[in-house]
Amino acid sequence: MIVFRKIILSLCLFFLILPLGGCKLKGFAPVQEPVAVLPVPVKVSSAPFTEKKKAVIVCSAEFMRAARYFSYLHREFEGVKSVIVKIPATNGTAEFRAKIMSGIKAQVSELNSSGQVLSVLILGNKDVVPVAEFRSQNGTVIHFSDYGYGGAVAGSEKMVPVGRIPARSGEEAELVAAKYERWYEDRAFRPAWPVSFIGGEGFSGDYLSDPELLFFSLQQEGIAGPEAIRYLGAAGGCEPKRLRQSFAEDDVSVQWLALEAGPAGFKVGNGTLTVTEIMDLDYKPGLPVVLNPSCEAALLNSSMPTPAEAIVLSQGAGLAVMTGCSSSGRIRAELDGGRVYRVDSSGTHRLLLEFHKAYFGGKHRIAEALTEARAQFAQNRREGEDLTPLYDLIFYGDPVMSLPLPVRTESPAYLGLVTVGKSEKSSGIAVFPVNSTISFAMEEGGIYPAVRLQVIDRLNGKIVSSMKVQEDDVFNFSADGEGRYLIYSRPLDGPLAWQFFDVRKGGAAETAAAGTDSIKLKKASPRITAGLKPVRYAIQVSSNRKEDSAIKVRRKLSVQGYEAYVVKVASANNRKWYCVRFGEFDSWADAVEASAEYERKEQADVKIVRCNRGS
Known part of the structure; x- marks a missing residue:
């Protein structure tokens, strides 16, 4: 009996374990080794080298893949050979940062010993690759700028242009390179773009904002024509919504933007396009270059890029940014009777204008346009003006890049009503x-x-x-x-x-x-x-200081069959003129015909003037 019970118990245990053996119990399944994801290999170009000079790319080990990506772009689309200079990752100490700075300067100088370097591209933001520290030409002022990596400060106009991709990681730098590649591929279908400006903080006091005056200066140079205008200033509908729309749409007319930066983003009309909004923009073919005449804004949040950095890092904002510091110069309008007839600029503003003029003058590669702009700025310095704008200029982007051929438009002058x-x-x-x-x-x-x-x-x-x-x-x-x-x-x-x-x-x-700034309006x-x-037009036969003389002329005209009359006109010094006129014509063409008939018949010159009905 005991043996039988043991057999029954064994069979029960067997059938109890049998179904469990066919299940996977949690925690007991066999562990599988993870499949290694191999990085996508960086493209290799076989395009011929067409540029004699070479580009230098400076990066740490983390950014090496991005460096090879930019090297591919240089050869594939620009025909430029690149040399990659690898630097150690900084440990944050001042001594180590100084060692990195001196090492970069030494290698760039050695590579450029015979003038064979086209430009320098730094990969990584200021925490990854420190900004160069150097003294000005007279040795009295210390500057902090990537300009110092371009060679010997003694020859300011001969310094190699330096650009920076202000990425926070190697992956972010690769995304920027991918954006550039897409733009290069789209550029083949858009060989010529007109210039376009979206700018203007609004109107205050008695002046226009810096971006609007930049545009006015280029317009005077014949560089920015009527079809180049889009949302210029507050009066042109310039607002963040419009700017986002132009960035987001496939609108190739937007090539150049003149915007002023603030801590939160770029000032647009009476609003702000924030850094977050800039970073969220999607790619579109017509990416612009941004000219920012104001200082690079300080960070509100150290984890976020500056507004200028965001333009380059965003997939849909822009290709490059040029900015400096407004304290190194100014731009202002000169008025005559309320009409803007001349714009005067100095410092960073004039350097940005020189860059734009160099590009329109045939320097389509950014590095070449920057070099030309520096040379013109240094050559045309005014009394008391130093080279600080050259030292302080910040360029985010790749100087090797060649921009599309510009469309230069010239229109007859128009100064206003x-x-x-x-x-x-x-x-x-x-x-x-x-x-x-x-x-x-x-x-x-x-x-x-x-x-x-x-x-x-x-x-x-x-x-x-x-x-x-x-x-x-x-x-x-x-x-x-x-x-x-x-x-x-x-x-x-x-x-x-x-x-x-x-x-x-x-x-x-x-x-x-009272002064224009201190006047308080009496009615809000x-x-x-x-x-x-x-408009009515009249034919003016003569203008006289004495009323008697004018009356004599009127009587003579009446005898000749003209319905003449005398009009009193006040001059600038409040002295009266007595003008003798005839006719009131509804159009300029009718007045021209009547004046020509009078001059032919009477053999005397006359003038067409505006008049009010019944005058």
Whole structure:
């Protein structure tokens, strides 16, 4: 009986264990070795070398794959041979960083002993590869800039251009290289792009923002034509939403941007395009180069890149950034009767303009344009101006890159609308009394048939009036309170123009006495009245200081069959002129025909002038 029970117990245990043997018990399954993921090999180019000079790439071991990637791009798309200079990873001590800096300088100088280096590309942000430390040419000032890696400071205009990919890791640097490769492939289908600027923080005081004045300077040089304009300044609809849209869409017209950086991002209109928004942008073919006339902004968060760094690191923001420090120069507008007729620049602003001019002059490779810009800046220095802008210029991007051929557009000059009637002036700004009718019209006999204008409140950047003005129109503007305004006008196929004017209760005398920045407006939101009135033209036969002389001329014309009349016109010094005129014509063409007939018949010269109906 006992034996039988043992047999039964053994069978039960056997059948109990049998189903368990066919299951995988958690924790007892056989451990499999992980499959090693091999990195994708870096491409190797077999393209011929077409450039005599070579590029130097500086990197640590972590960035070696990225260095080989950029070396591939240099040969495949630029025909440039690259030499990779490997440096040790920094341990953070000042002594070790100084050793790395001196080592990079020594190797670049040795490679460039016979002038065979085209440019230097540093891979990694400032924590990975320290910024060079060097003394200025006179040895009195210490500078911290990648410029110091370009060779001997004694020959500033001969320094090798240095660029940096401010990546935080080797993987991030490879992503930037991949962005460049996509851009190179897209570039083949877009050999020529027009220039485009999106900039302008808004309007304040009596000046335009630096990006807008950069554009105005290039426009004066014939470099930026009418089709180059997109969202220029607050009046042009410049706002973060528009900028994101242009970045995100396949819009190849956006090639150059002039933007000012702040700690949180780039100032756009009255808003900010933040670093986070820049980093989230997706790739699109028409990537721009950004000119930033302000200082590189300080970091709000050390884990995030600066706004300038974000432009290059983002997959959809831009190819390169040039920035410096606004304390090394300035750019300002000179006004005449409220019209911007000249822009004066110095320091970083002028260096950026020189770069742009060099590119349009045929230096399509960034390194060559930078070299030319430096040489022109050093050669054309003004009295008291030093080379600090050269030393402080920061370039994020690859200097080996060649940009597409530019489209240079030149349009006939356009300085803005003409003031019809007398205005006072204060610091170059036209000043008109409160409740007066301020009239503007196009130049008599000009080549542009019409302009589109906007009137902007300079204190808040809001558009208070917008319309199209044709050659036979007068634009009338009136405000029942004090204010500061800007007319932003552009012919349909011509360049932009800006005109400043103030409306003051006390006129220009009060403005000059108080100073433009200290005047407090007596009415926060004046009521604006604006509209068009048809222009009338008259034929002016003579202008006389004495009324009796004018009356004699009028009588003579009446005898000859002309319906002549005398008009009193005040001059700039408040002395009256008595002008003898005849006719009131609805169009300039009719007035030209009448004046030609008079000159043929009477053998005397006359002048076509604007007039008001019934004058």
